[in-house]
Amino acid sequence: MSEFGELLRNLRKQRKVTQRQLAERVGIDFTYISKIESSTMDPPAEDKIIRISEVLQVEPEELILAAKKVPKSFQRLITENKEIPVFLRKASDLSSAQWRKIKEIIDEEGEG
Amino acid sequence: MSEFGELLRNLRKQRKVTQRQLAERVGIDFTYISKIESSTMDPPAEDKIIRISEVLQVEPEELILAAKKVPKSFQRLITENKEIPVFLRKASDLSSAQWRKIKEIIDEEGEG
DNA sequence: GTAGTTGTTGACATATTACTCAACATGTGT
DNA sequence: ACACATGTTGAGTAATATGTCAACAACTAC
The missing domain is CATH 1.10.260.40 (lambda repressor-like DNA-binding domains)
Structure with a gap:
């Protein structure tokens, strides 16, 4: 709240x-x-x-x-990138263990 | 377009x-x-x-x-879950390899 | 007590979004 | 020809989001 x-x-x-x-x-x-x-x-x-x-x-x-608003930058990401909605649909069900792994991955250097 | x-x-x-x-x-x-x-x-x-x-x-x-709108269900997720904005900030830079790994993780059974 | 500073409130105004209505055009069949 | 079904267009309206303005209350310092 x-x-x-x-x-x-x-x-x-x-x-x-x-x-x-x-x-x-x-x-x-x-x-x-x-x-x-x-x-x-x-x-x-x-x-x-x-x-x-x-x-x-x-x-x-x-x-x-x-303010419970979605930043316009996010809006663009979500509506333009196919992967992201797929991710978001599942996001609410992710365990903390899964989140931990995801964070590891996004903190890797991008490799292409 | x-x-x-x-x-x-x-x-x-x-x-x-x-x-x-x-x-x-x-x-x-x-x-x-x-x-x-x-x-x-x-x-x-x-x-x-x-x-x-x-x-x-x-x-x-x-x-x-x-329609380039963000579904209200997503809006709630994004504004209520601390992890998701962190993820989205990085999402545009993820390589396809990273996406692949992320998909593997979210397709696991939730364990916690 | 009065002058200055800060914050509150209610009524109102403007801007933006989301639509409707009346009229018309364009086919299609008979 | 005409009737009927479908789609288009311009002007107008409704609803909601986003603010402003005038008045006042409460506090502080002098």
């Missing part, structure tokens, strides 16, 4: 930034930030999330995923 | 269904089908795509992916 709003508020406070400062640097209204942080409103669109991540110096992907 | 519209039209014709028949069974206007098939309009929302897939007897996922 990790809320996007909660995460955003924590990050913002850690960076000692006010809602108005953040909003101005992102290019949106500060009252919107307020509502997002309180989960009164849904997380903003991906481009705004990316701006936020730049201002707050976090990985965009972290915020996008916390 | 496999167009959703083209695929839809081919499937529909193979099934000997008219635009009006399909539209009625799906619960949308037949002129919408026309525009989708001619790629005048974007593919419909996921729920409509699923209805279409039921009527035309194809895997929903096939149509959803052809």
Whole structure:
């Protein structure tokens, strides 16, 4: 249940930034930030999330995923690469042992 | 560039269904089908795509992916499972050899 | 107490997505 | 010719996502 709003508020406070400062640097209204942080409103669109991540110096992907959105970069991968949907269909059933092996493989150097 | 519209039209014709028949069974206007098939309009929302897939007897996922959308089931996986984003970040760089090994692993019986 | 700073709230506005409706064109059979 | 079935097109609508604006509340420092 990790809320996007909660995460955003924590990050913002850690960076000692006010809602108005953040909003101005992102290019949106500060009252919107307020509502997002309180989960009164849904997380903003991906481009705004990316701006936020730049201002707050976090990985965009972290915020996008916390917003329960699929990063557009992933979307392209998934819809363009035939292998990936095959993988994802099975992904929820993988044991931790299987995940471990998979990680070993993807951490190998690519060999062609 | 496999167009959703083209695929839809081919499937529909193979099934000997008219635009009006399909539209009625799906619960949308037949002129919408026309525009989708001619790629005048974007593919419909996921729920409509699923209805279409039921009527035309194809895997929903096939149509959803052809529409360049990420199935909601995948969205949940990606945003809820920590391992998957890690995997996807690397996925575009995987060699076919690596893919082969990964497939072997996911085809094992789950052991934990 | 009042001026400045920060955050909240409700109503409203804009943009984007996802469709519908009326009219028409194009065949096909009789 | 006409009727009927099928598909196309342009304009308009509905729904949803994404925001803004004006007003106010709460705190801090002077």
